[in-house]
Amino acid sequence: MTNPTDKKQSKGKVVESKPIKVKIICAIIGLFANMPEFIGRVFAWIFAQCSRLFKTRGYRTTITNLELCMPELDQKARKLLAYKSLKHTGRLFIEAAKIWRKCQGERYIGNIYGDAEVKASLAQGKGVLFTGSHIGNWEVALYYLGSNYTFHCMYRPPRQQEMDEVISSGRCQNSTAMVRGDSRGVMHLIKILKAGEVAAVLSDQEPGRGAGVFVPFCGKKALTMTLVQKIQQKSNANLFEIAAIKNANGQYDVHLKPLEIDQDLDELEYATEVNKCLEQTIRRYPEQYQWSYKRFKTTENGEPNPYR
Secondary structure, three states: OOOOOEEEEEOOEEEEEOHHHHHHHHHHHHHHHOOOHHHHHHHHHHHHHHHHHOOOHHHHHHHHHHHHHOOOOOHHHHHHHHHHHHHHHHHHHHHHHHHHHHOOHHHHEEEEEOHHHHHHHHHOOOOEEEEEOOEEOHHHHHHHHHHHOOEEEEEOOOOEHHHHHHHHHHHOOOOOEEEEOOHHHHHHHHHHHHOOOEEEEEOOOOOOOOOEEEEEEOOEEEEEEOHHHHHHHHHOOEEEEEEEEEOOOOOEEEEEEEOOOOOOOOHHHHHHHHHHHHHHHHHHOHHHEOOOOOOOOOOOOOOOOOOO
C-alpha cells in the first residue's frame, strides 16, 4: 500500500503532497463561504468558547503573548482580551472563505483613509511598499490593494503544494499577483517597485535566523525581518503601513499610513522603528490582533522558548 503523503525537496524545504487533506480543507472553505452571516457569528462565538474551555494551543499561545506584551493587565482582563481576539479570529475564517470563493471582498470594505498619499506617490513615479501585521483582516487589505492598484504580494508558501494553489487562486481574483518569499521573489518586488507599482510584505512574521535581528516588539524582543528595509533601499519605494480594521458596522476600514523611517538607518534601528509603528496600531485595536501566533518562538542568547 502506497503512502498518500509524498514528499520532495525544494531548495532545502520539504514540500508535501496531501491531496486528501487539502480536499477536506477545501470542503470546509466551501462550507464557510456559503454560511449565512448570523451563523458565522455563532461559529465565531463557539470557536472562542471552545478555545477557552479546552485551553487549546491557540488559547494558550494567546495568553502567553498577552502576559509578555501586556503585563499591566490583570488575569481577568487578559482572559477577556484573549476571548475577544479568538472570537475575531473565528470570524476571519468565514470572511476569508467568502472572499476566496465568492469574490465578496468588496462587501467588507468600509472607509478608506490615506489613499491620497498613496496616489500622490505613484503619480510621481515612485513605487509604494506596504507593510503591516496580523491585525484586523489581512485578506480584506489584500483585496483592496488588488482591486485598486497593480499589486504584488510576497507570501510564504504552505507545506502542502495543493494548498498553495488554493491560496493563490483565492487571492488572485483581481490584479493581485502572489510572489514567493525567496530570492527570485525579492528581485521581482524590487523590479516592480522601481517601475512605480505596489507591493506588500507582512512584517510581524518570524524570519529565519540570519534574515532578521532581535529588537523590541510590544515590549518583548522578537526576531524581526530585515527584508522590508532591503527592498526599500534597493527600490527607493515609499513605505506605508496598511491595516484593515473592523468598524461598528461589521465592515473593515482600510488605513494607509506613510511611515517616515530613514531607509539608511542601521538594521537594528530600522527594524525597531517599523515595530514601533506596528505596535501603535496593535495597542489601539488589541482585540483584533492575532495573538495566537507564536511571535517569540525564536529566542536570543539561548533563552527558553516561552511557549513550552
